[in-house]
Amino acid sequence: MTIDTSVLDSYRDFMEDDADDFIRDILNEFYSNAEELFETLKAVPSPAELQDFTRAAHTLKSTSATVGATELSTMAATLEAKGKEGAINEMAPIITALRQTYEEAKAKLEEIYA
Amino acid sequence: MKILVVDDQQLERRLIEKTLTRLGYEVVTADGGEAAWRLIQKEQIRFVITDWNMPGLDGVQLTQKIRSSELSGYVYVILVTSNDRSDEIVEGLYSGADDYVTKPFNPAELEARVAVGERVLTLEDNLVRAKNQLEKLAMVDSLTGLMNRRAIYKFTRGELERARRIADPISVIFLDIDKFKHINDTYGHLVGDEALKLMAQIIRKRSRTYDGVGRWAGDEFLVVMPGANQPDVRKAAERILKGVADTPLVLPNNDTVQLRASAGIATLQKMTNSPTLLDDLIQAADEALYRSKSLGGNQVEENSL
Numbered sequence A: 001m002t003i004d005t006s007v008l009d010s011y012r013d014f015m016e017d018d019a020d021d022f023i024r025d026i027l028n029e030f031y032s033n034a035e036e037l038f039e040t041l042k043a044v045p046s047p048a049e050l051q052d053f054t055r056a057a058h059t060l061k062s063t064s065a066t067v068g069a070t071e072l073s074t075m076a077a078t079l080e081a082k083g084k085e086g087a088i089n090e091m092a093p094i095i096t097a098l099r100q101t102y103e104e105a106k107a108k109l110e111e112i113y114a
Numbered sequence B: 001m002k003i004l005v006v007d008d009q010q011l012e013r014r015l016i017e018k019t020l021t022r023l024g025y026e027v028v029t030a031d032g033g034e035a036a037w038r039l040i041q042k043e044q045i046r047f048v049i050t051d052w053n054m055p056g057l058d059g060v061q062l063t064q065k066i067r068s069s070e071l072s073g074y075v076y077v078i079l080v081t082s083n084d085r086s087d088e089i090v091e092g093l094y095s096g097a098d099d100y101v102t103k104p105f106n107p108a109e110l111e112a113r114v115a116v117g118e119r120v121l122t123l124e125d126n127l128v129r130a131k132n133q134l135e136k137l138a139m140v141d142s143l144t145g146l147m148n149r150r151a152i153y154k155f156t157r158g159e160l161e162r163a164r165r166i167a168d169p170i171s172v173i174f175l176d177i178d179k180f181k182h183i184n185d186t187y188g189h190l191v192g193d194e195a196l197k198l199m200a201q202i203i204r205k206r207s208r209t210y211d212g213v214g215r216w217a218g219d220e221f222l223v224v225m226p227g228a229n230q231p232d233v234r235k236a237a238e239r240i241l242k243g244v245a246d247t248p249l250v251l252p253n254n255d256t257v258q259l260r261a262s263a264g265i266a267t268l269q270k271m272t273n274s275p276t277l278l279d280d281l282i283q284a285a286d287e288a289l290y291r292s293k294s295l296g297g298n299q300v301e302e303n304s305l
Helices: A006-041 A047-066 A070-085 A092-112 B010-022 B033-043 B059-068 B083-094 B107-137 B149-166 B180-187 B189-205 B232-246 B277-294
Strands: B002-006 B026-030 B047-051 B076-082 B099-103 B170-177 B212-217 B220-226 B261-267 B300-304
Touching: A006 A047, A006 A092, A006 B010, A006 B107, A047 A070, A047 B010, A047 B076, A047 B099, A070 A092, B002 B010, B002 B033, B010 B026, B010 B047, B010 B107, B026 B033, B033 B047, B033 B059, B047 B059, B047 B107, B059 B076, B059 B083, B076 B083, B076 B107, B083 B099, B099 B107, B149 B170, B149 B212, B149 B220, B149 B277, B170 B180, B170 B189, B170 B232, B170 B277, B180 B189, B189 B212, B189 B220, B189 B232, B220 B232, B220 B277, B232 B261, B232 B300, B261 B277, B277 B300
Parallel strands: B002 B026, B002 B047, B047 B076, B076 B099, B261 B300
Antiparallel strands: B170 B220, B170 B261, B212 B220
16 A cells, blocks of 8 residues: 655645644544545445445545545546446445555555654 | 635645635635635635536536626636546636646645736736726717817816916807707617717817817717807807708718707806806806707807806
């Protein structure tokens, strides 16, 4: 699991003394936001749920990129693409891997930015 | 400067908000396009940074709404797009956005783009200020090319003072087009405008170079003749009226409209020190004009002070 630290580090210079608090803030925001998103992203959606599902994947793609969790972001992007195509039947394996990837990313983030 | 940050995602909203606050800007936020639109109208926002992809009114739609509405000034819009939408940036810019920034963004880059926006808004401020000043200084009536009311009034005041100084007479002629409203109603405002332009030309041609000729209001014109007394001013007025009668207005379809005008003249017989002398003189000409119209138009009436 690799984290792209350049994103959050660019804030380090910018925020000066507040940098650590700021980054911690952002990360906590990210974690709680991700948990909310996983309420939607935990299972294969029905056709009626597809739009909300795709939007949630899009959001996760953005927010994880923001904290440098690029692998997670790429996976969420794939899920978003499948959602836009309506390829519901191809989602299952990715959904399973998604949660796992998130947990790994979170662990790594906490390690880097402790 | 107040900046509105629009994003349905709290994380990203806060990221931009914190960056901007750190840079010294005042930030207001909205969690969607509709909320943003309400704020823009209510608080006279001049700078908007909006995410593209939002439920409901999205960033592009919000931008289009801003551009197509009459707001009190220019609104600078930065669109925030995801990296993989870079091929649609052209669409975003065509929708009316001034700039875009892709996320995840570098705070230094955001700072630079906001600075660019500030520059544009400053340019707009300068432009508006210059335009206001220009309007204040304007001395020319844009339709006819004659002096506008402010200018002819000032001219008259100057000439009155000179007349007082060198003990010279001075006269004014008030003119207007007979049945002008009827012309407008029958042929339309564009023809009405052409009639005004023609009237201005006719008056100008039959005035001396040192006379003041101005458009007073609507279809009323004022001619100021320094050094002129009766019967010169009467002759001048009649010459103008004849010119109007001899010069029909030719329409685009080659039909003609016969114009007629009425004139009221006022001559200053006795110079006084009255502070209202200027207005009295103009008033006297106005009353004479009124008389000539009530007598049927196409004639000259006179008053003297």
